[in-house]
Amino acid sequence: MxxxxxxxxxxxxxxxxxxxxxxxxxxxxxxxxxxxxxxxxxxxxxxxxxxxxxxxxxxxxxxxxxxxxxxxxxxxxxxxxxxxxxxxxxxxxxxxxxxxxxxxxxxxxxxxxxxxxxxRSMAAKIDRALTYRGAARSVTGMAAVLAHEVKNPLSGIRGAAQLLELNATQADRELTRLICDETDRICALVDRMEVFSDKRPIERGPVNIHQVLEHVRKVAQAGFAKHLRFAERYDPSLPPVFGNRDQLVQVFLNLVKNAAEAIGDDPSGEIVLTTAYRHGVRLAVRGSKDRLHLPLEVSVQDNGPGVPEDIRPYLFDPFVTTKVAGSGLGLALVAKIIGDHGGVIECDSRPRRTVFSARLPVHTPTAEDSGELDE
CATH class of the missing domain: 3.30.450.20 (PAS domain)
Incomplete structure (x- = not known):
């Protein structure tokens, strides 16, 4: 029957x-x-x-x-x-x-x-995104080593140079001053990297990502991107992100700044901010049966010349940069913050179209109460 x-x-x-x-x-x-x-x-x-x-x-x-x-x-x-x-x-x-x-x-x-x-591109993008999270973890370990093993000896070197300067000739004072200046420069670099060694859990809650992007746009248009055109393609029904507002502002301000610098003085330069809800994408967590649900996609797109092909696989690694005076820590920090949020970030670049896309978890009462991601 x-x-x-x-x-x-x-x-x-x-x-x-x-x-x-x-x-x-x-x-x-x-x-x-x-x-x-x-x-x-x-x-x-x-x-x-x-x-x-x-x-x-x-x-x-x-x-x-x-x-x-x-x-x-x-x-x-x-x-x-x-x-x-x-x-x-x-x-x-x-x-x-x-x-x-x-x-x-x-x-x-x-x-x-x-x-x-x-x-096939989604699987490839997710694989690259998990690699970027690994790069962020590697720079975290390096930052802890530098802060402990490098910064303390530098303080001793600087102190010794200052003592030598007391009884040095004018010509020698120039050398001691050079030693002090260079140690200060190295200390500043280590200070920038110390943020990577902060392993404290971040405080997270419901964040309106559109308010974050609007704040970033206003800051950019008031300063480094005032000569560029902005376009917004938002999904107004998007639920809140489970994240930290200040850190998300830091992430997208960094991405918009990179986009503006890539475009340069091009009068047709445009930065496009996009949000979307993507169904059905879950990431496996290595070593467990958990699946992370990351439905919120936030993208920053520019029409600059694109990322050079030879550095694309290493784009989120520390000290990788195309800028003459850049330290190569900006995108590594972006990867760390997105990873701390349980998300992933990836880059798709070709001439006149470079897109950085972050996938983030949605806020739910369960996530807020337990401190765990929506699964």
Whole structure:
């Protein structure tokens, strides 16, 4: 009896309901590439509604000469499923999109095929983001060593130089003054790094990220970014971030300052601040069965020349910088603060479009009461 009821229930389910529930982008295409169906994931992937997509052809939404078109022709010709990995479906409108493609014939309908896309970039971005958190931890250990093993001897060196200066000639005083100045410079650098060795838990609560970004924008436009144009693309329904307001201001002020410096004096320079709620992305915590839910995405985008390709893998490492007078600690500190919040940060850069995206946990009463992240 149960088997009969289940069979009747399955027969009542429409095929589009099943396709619509699949989290991967799905298209149903005809023999000549005409699109007859697009599920919600495909709408999000191609940034177009299903009604718009169904008035287009497959060749209209993929790059010119894309191997997807050849795969589709092969499926209709030979009537079996084909797959191809690491296919670039990026366009100027969609940005970089690296996917695995699988196209399968519909057995009961020889003039239809199903196109399934598996986006690979998210896994790659998350892997890079966890690497950046590791870089932040490495600089934390280095800061503790420097503060203990370097700063104290420097104080002794400076004191000895000051004693020598009392009985030194004018020429020797210049040398003792040089010693003092250089030790002061090294101490200042160590002081900047000491923030990394602070392992105290941060005080967190509900933070309106839009108020944080608005504060950062006002500070930037009143000073270092007054010559640049700002654009905001906010999701007004975004829930509060579970974080520390002052530290989040520090993070995004640093990212906006980097964006402004990358743009320079370009009269067409623009910084875009974006917030969004991303469903379904959970990060595994190594060594446990926990999954971190980081649905809040906050991005800072600029149209500068982009990050040089040779330093992109090391961008959040300490002392890595493209600035002539930079110390290379700014982005390392950003990675540390985001990591302390239980979040991840990653960078996607190419000429005229560099995006730093932070994924952060949402505030819930449970998180606030227990001090744990939403899982």
């Amino acid at each position: 149960v088997q009969v009821e289940r069979s009747a229930e399955l027969q009542s389910i429409d095929a589009t309901q099943v396709l619509g529930a699949i989290p991967n982008p799905i298209l149903v295409i005809g023999r000549h590439g005409e699109i007859s169906y697009a599920n919600p994931a495909a709408e999000q992937f191609f940034a177009s509604g299903a009604s718009v997509l169904c008035r287009q052809n497959l060749r209209d939404i993929v790059p010119f000469g894309s191997p997807v078109l050849q795969l589709a022709n092969q499926v209709f010709r030979e009537r079996y499923s084909v797959s191809e990995y690491d296919v670039d479906l990026g366009t100027p409108r969609l940005g970089e999109r690296l996917v695995d493609v699988q196209i399968s014939p519909v057995p009961e309908s020889p003039h239809l095929a199903i196109v399934r896309l598996d986006e």
